[in-house]
Amino acid sequence: MPIKIPSDLPAHDVLRREGVAVMSEETALRQDIRPLQIGLLNLMPKKEQTEIQFARLIGATPLQIELTLIRMTEHKPKNTAMDHLESFYQTFEEARSRKFDGLIITGAPVEHLQYEDVSYWEELREIFDWTQTNVHHTLGVCWGGMAMLYHFHGIPKHLLPGKAFGCFDHVTIEPTSSFLRGFSDGFTVPVSRWTELRPEDLELNQDLQILVHSEDVGPCLIDDPDHRALVMVNHLEYDSTTLRDEYTRDLTKGGPISMPVNYFPQDDPNRTPINRWRSHAHLLYGNWINQIYQTVPFEMDLIGT
Numbered sequence: 001m002p003i004k005i006p007s008d009l010p011a012h013d014v015l016r017r018e019g020v021a022v023m024s025e026e027t028a029l030r031q032d033i034r035p036l037q038i039g040l041l042n043l044m045p046k047k048e049q050t051e052i053q054f055a056r057l058i059g060a061t062p063l064q065i066e067l068t069l070i071r072m073t074e075h076k077p078k079n080t081a082m083d084h085l086e087s088f089y090q091t092f093e094e095a096r097s098r099k100f101d102g103l104i105i106t107g108a109p110v111e112h113l114q115y116e117d118v119s120y121w122e123e124l125r126e127i128f129d130w131t132q133t134n135v136h137h138t139l140g141v142c143w144g145g146m147a148m149l150y151h152f153h154g155i156p157k158h159l160l161p162g163k164a165f166g167c168f169d170h171v172t173i174e175p176t177s178s179f180l181r182g183f184s185d186g187f188t189v190p191v192s193r194w195t196e197l198r199p200e201d202l203e204l205n206q207d208l209q210i211l212v213h214s215e216d217v218g219p220c221l222i223d224d225p226d227h228r229a230l231v232m233v234n235h236l237e238y239d240s241t242t243l244r245d246e247y248t249r250d251l252t253k254g255g256p257i258s259m260p261v262n263y264f265p266q267d268d269p270n271r272t273p274i275n276r277w278r279s280h281a282h283l284l285y286g287n288w289i290n291q292i293y294q295t296v297p298f299e300m301d302l303i304g305t
Contacts, residue, residue, distance in 0.1 A: 166261025
């Protein structure tokens with residue numbers, strides 16, 4: 001089934017060119033099924049790029065998906081035009097009366113700040129609590145997922161001495177998890193962060209389960225069943241060139257940055273990176289959507305009850 005997004009959203013044409021099935025409002029109304037309502041709380045500065053990355057993955061499943069783009073109510077992003085936000089996004093205040101089958105909370109470039117020092121922290125805490133009554137299952141990515149674990153469990157993030165940056169080998173710890181159907185024993189994941197979660201902090205809480213781990217960069221995927229939540233610390237949604245773009249950006253700024261590990265062929269930045277994580281990205285998000293479909297109440301009013 002296709003994903004339903006506005007026909008004038010920039011992601012619409014990009015996804016159609018890639019072969020991802022997208023549908024119009026008129027086509028969706030003719031189908032006598034209830035589409036899954038998935039929200040994307042987009043905290044990333046380059047919102048259009050992030051929209052494409054996540055819509056590509058959740059639009060590849062056999063189910064009809066209706067994607068709602070959500071932003072913080074008061075926070076004004078600097079890197080996205082207001083007309084784009086006003087045309088395609090709902091603020092949390094506008095969306096809070098709704099219920100969603102699933103919600104994705106993205107990362108944000110605020111890792112060096114304490115959570116309480118982030119300008120929209122109080123509203124984000126409110127959103128985390130709101131998911132317990134209005135969202136069937138939540139997927140937190142990178143900083144968004146770390147923040148969710150801190151809010152619900154007090155799990156701290158730890159600043160790294162240098163940025164974890166590149167493509168790192170990971171292993172499947174819990175192969176029987178419904179979120180890991182079809183996963184290889186080992187696979188590559190793009191990583192781009194200045195902070196980490198530590199296994200010893202997570203293991204103190206018996207309600208949390210580490211599903212995927214890396215010897216080099218630590219826990220990657222954590223299940224929080226009590227809060228109907230999944231945390232992906234890294235970036236399976238990244239495009240083939242996203243790490244290259246980040247590397248070029250940081251070089252231009254002149255800050256301390258190392259070449260992304262195990263990313264450029266023969267460590268040559270002039271060569272085109274090879275995507276070695278795309279299949280596992282589709283597996284993870286397909287499994288997540290499938291779990292939602294199998295467990296969510298048909299009557300949306302029953303979500304969160």
